[in-house]
Amino acid sequence: MLRGQSSTISEPDKSGLQNPVTRRPDELLAVAREAAGGSPAAVRTLVLHVGPPILMTVRKILGTRHPDLDDVAQDSIIALLDALAGFRGDSSVLTFAHRVALLTALGARRRNATRQKYHTAVALEQESESPDSCPQSRLLAKRRREVMLGLLDSLPEPTAEALALHFVLGMTVEDIAATVGAPENTIWSRLRLGKQALRRRLADDQKVAAALEGAL
Amino acid sequence: MTADECRNELVMMRRRDMLSSSQRVALEQHQRECSSCRLTRDFSDAFDEVESIPPDDINRLNAMLDAASRWIDQPRSLTRIADRKRSIRIAMLVAALSVVTTAAAASLVVRSQFWKFPNQAAIGAIASPDSGKESGSMAPPVTETADTAKTTAIEVRGTVAAVAAATPTVLAAPTVGQSRGHATVVARAVEESPSLLLQRATDARRASNPSEASRLFQRLQQRYPSSRESQLSEVVYGSMLLEQGQAGPALMQFQRYLSASGGRNLSAEALYGKGRALAQLGRGAEEQATWRTLLDQFPKSPYVSHAQKRLSLLK
Numbered sequence: 001m002l003r004g005q006s007s008t009i010s011e012p013d014k015s016g017l018q019n020p021v022t023r024r025p026d027e028l029l030a031v032a033r034e035a036a037g038g039s040p041a042a043v044r045t046l047v048l049h050v051g052p053p054i055l056m057t058v059r060k061i062l063g064t065r066h067p068d069l070d071d072v073a074q075d076s077i078i079a080l081l082d083a084l085a086g087f088r089g090d091s092s093v094l095t096f097a098h099r100v101a102l103l104t105a106l107g108a109r110r111r112n113a114t115r116q117k118y119h120t121a122v123a124l125e126q127e128s129e130s131p132d133s134c135p136q137s138r139l140l141a142k143r144r145r146e147v148m149l150g151l152l153d154s155l156p157e158p159t160a161e162a163l164a165l166h167f168v169l170g171m172t173v174e175d176i177a178a179t180v181g182a183p184e185n186t187i188w189s190r191l192r193l194g195k196q197a198l199r200r201r202l203a204d205d206q207k208v209a210a211a212l213e214g215a216l
Numbered sequence: 217m218t219a220d221e222c223r224n225e226l227v228m229m230r231r232r233d234m235l236s237s238s239q240r241v242a243l244e245q246h247q248r249e250c251s252s253c254r255l256t257r258d259f260s261d262a263f264d265e266v267e268s269i270p271p272d273d274i275n276r277l278n279a280m281l282d283a284a285s286r287w288i289d290q291p292r293s294l295t296r297i298a299d300r301k302r303s304i305r306i307a308m309l310v311a312a313l314s315v316v317t318t319a320a321a322a323s324l325v326v327r328s329q330f331w332k333f334p335n336q337a338a339i340g341a342i343a344s345p346d347s348g349k350e351s352g353s354m355a356p357p358v359t360e361t362a363d364t365a366k367t368t369a370i371e372v373r374g375t376v377a378a379v380a381a382a383t384p385t386v387l388a389a390p391t392v393g394q395s396r397g398h399a400t401v402v403a404r405a406v407e408e409s410p411s412l413l414l415q416r417a418t419d420a421r422r423a424s425n426p427s428e429a430s431r432l433f434q435r436l437q438q439r440y441p442s443s444r445e446s447q448l449s450e451v452v453y454g455s456m457l458l459e460q461g462q463a464g465p466a467l468m469q470f471q472r473y474l475s476a477s478g479g480r481n482l483s484a485e486a487l488y489g490k491g492r493a494l495a496q497l498g499r500g501a502e503e504q505a506t507w508r509t510l511l512d513q514f515p516k517s518p519y520v521s522h523a524q525k526r527l528s529l530l531k
Contacts, residue, residue: 032519037469037517037518038288040288043284043287055276071275077287145368198255199255
């Protein structure tokens with residue numbers, strides 16, 4: 001989404017964000033303003049609208065059956081309500097909610113010391129999703145997610161956020177700059193550093209590199 | 217330009233299903249040469265696979281709605297820890313506190329076997345089972361009844377402070393029975409904490425159980441009148457009473473909240489409730505004054521339009 005077009009929202013696409021072609025006024029903006037003031041009806045309406053996208057984002061970071069999924073989703077909604085008071089409308093409310101959920105989930109991942117439990121959760125997730133895709137592609141996708149999420153855990157937060165918004169939520173450099181409130185060149189620099197780190201990690205991990213051979 | 221300097225715009229457009237046929241061809245051509253775009257495509261697609269929506273999402277959505285409702289009730293004090301985990305942590309904290317208290321008492325008993333201290337009078341007052349709450353006794357009597365076992369976590373903490381203040385001192389070491397009694401008191405303290413009472417009351421209200429909600433709200437206000445939860449409950453309880461048509465008691469709740477000194481988070485809500493209660497009671501002049509106060513003090517609140525409407529009707 002371009003800077004200055006903050007009061008518009010568009011149809012959600014595959015990544016959960018909006019398709020800029022079909023922009024319409026951000027109907028959630030007024031609701032969000034009222035919700036920030038504590039209006040119960042507005043809060044309920046907002047949660048019903050942004051709840052499913054928040055769940056989707058949290059699920060992308062933590063996995064479909066992560067034991068902390070419920071807690072992190074609830075934390076995300078509380079964090080969103082807390083943050084609405086300072087929301088300036090630089091992006092759409094939905095994009096803002098996606099970002100809050102993403103940061104909350106990444107924070108939960110960083111705090112999660114029980115990595116083994118996470119891997120179990122991902123394994124369960126793989127069995128439950130994408131029944132149409134072939135097992136090999138599912139395995140490959142799982143490994144790519146593990147590599148990316150492991151990288152996000154280790155990168156500095158600003159770089160990790162830019163990389164996650166780009167890869168996980170499918171935001172362009174312009175979208176990220178508008179959402180984060182940073183210059184495009186800064187975002188671009190963070191993405192470049194993140195991709196270089198990703199390449200280094202792939203090179204270090206021979207097993208993953210072998211699995212991804214041909215794709216890169 | 218190195219590979220990582222490609223902006224991947226066509227890849228992102230493809231992800232959003234925004235590519236024209238010519239752009240699609242251009243992307244395929246470009247991807248053969250650009251490893252950055254291939255990397256972005258493969259890793260982005262991996263995250264798009266997590267798309268299936270489990271059937272229990274409706275429960276998750278309901279839980280998120282509940283969390284949001286709690287945020288409305290306690291906008292400043294709600295922690296980001298889920299309730300289940302928070303309760304466990306509180307219980308663990310209180311249990312640890314009781315262990316420390318018991319250990320301190322045992323340590324003092326051991327020391328008392330070797331030394332005689334000059335302040336026996338104060339010691340006797342603390343150790344006496346008859347001194348009860350006033351002296352902050354270390355362990356409650358074994359035969360403690362439900363009514364006398366209403367010690368709060370704060371009181372337990374206060375007991376530790378009293379013990380520290382009286383040190384060196386002699387205290388009767390708790391017997392096994394007394395320890396059990398103490399554990400019971402601690403458990404009851406957790407069950408009866410202001411935050412849990414408020415939560416149970418609001419839960420009962422949401423579950424359309426007004427009598428239970430009333431009982432819990434009253435219990436909270438009687439037992440912890442100066443707690444923040446009790447103050448918050450005045451607005452919530454007042455709203456509930458108003459919904460039941462009990463305008464008089466509701467008005468008392470709102471007035472009690474508004475009459476307390478200091479800035480209050482729910483003052484706008486309390487004024488809104490007070491205005492509606494006065495309307496139900498037919499006290500037009502006071503209602504007008506209330507709406508004017510609301511408009512003056514909270515000109516951006518969501519209740520402004522209601523206040524203006526009522527003022528225009530009352531003129």
